[in-house]
Amino acid sequence: MKQRVIAYVQQFLDSLQNERRLSVNTLKAYARDLAQLRGYCEKNELIDWRELDHEHIRRFLAVRHAEGLAARSLQRELSACRKFFDYLIKVGEAPFNPTKGIRAPKAAKALPHVLDVDQMSVLLDAPTKNDLDVRDLAMWELLYSSGLRVSELTGLNMFDVDIAAGTVRVEAGKGNKARLLPLGRKAADAILTWLELRSSLVKNHEQALFLGRTGQRLSTRNVQLRLERWRKQQGLQEHVSPHMLRHSFASHMLESSRDLRAVQELLGHSDISTTQVYTHLDFQHLASVYDDAHPRAKRKKR
Secondary structure (H helix, E strand, O other), rough: OHHHHHHHHHHHHHHHHHOOOHHHHHHHHHHHHHHHHHHHHHHOOOHHHHOHHHHHHHHHEEEEEEOOOOOHHHHHHHHHHHHHHHHHOOOOOOOOOOOOOOOOOOOOOOOOOOOOOOHHHHHHHHOOOOHHEEOOOOOOOHHHHHHOHHHHEEEEEHHEEEEEEEEEEEEOOOOOOOOEEOHHHHHHHHHHHHHHHHHOOOOOOOOOOOOOOOOOHHHHHHHHHHHHHHHHHHHOOOEEEEEHHHHHHHHHHHHOOOHHHHHHHHHOOOOOOHHHHHHHHHHHHHHHHHHHHHHOOOOOOO
């Protein structure tokens, strides 16, 4: 494809960043998805976006499916292509949107993996052995206390946490939306303990709440690796990710409060249907209790 034609992809990404303030990770995902479409065009000797029609998009999805792409990823790629062609129409570089009317295969809804309360206790009641353990425990407590995404955790600055008020402010959540969250007592205590040690690590007036050995802000990958290390030390068999702590927060909150709307606000979900997946987890728990407790519900053993 000609460089002029390829340049429209970057212009599209720039418009998303400037107008919708999407996160860096979301923009990277759009770039990867559109790179796949460009690769398809080049293999099929299509030199301009205008040459793509409905049949080309169907073939593109079929090729990606044959390559082993899951239904959810196909949906994401189709969505990226749809938005890109909407942009091309807007700037006068495409006469129509070839993705209109085309649907990717439906993905089966996978329930999020969560830790139960006992597993969370094993994870959070473990003793700390050094300064970095103290920092790590503060991170795990905060993830579970306030339901943060790992990117939100690593993005926190010192002034975002108000111990006295019992709040933590997320300035740039998903979709660049800010929200104010409650901070639990255990998380507040763990953060206070970490703050007593933080000053010995900080470099160059770094404002990040959580620092690495170099005195700089932690990356999300650092947090993931530290949690996996922590999980092994506590003897938990199942892999644990930072997002599982967020899932566990949501599931346990919903199980106790039955307030779906409140949990939606705490998680920062724009659509309540995203939060409703946790009601299925709650029902599974209730169904299990019912099967074990009701005298006429117990199933026959084969």
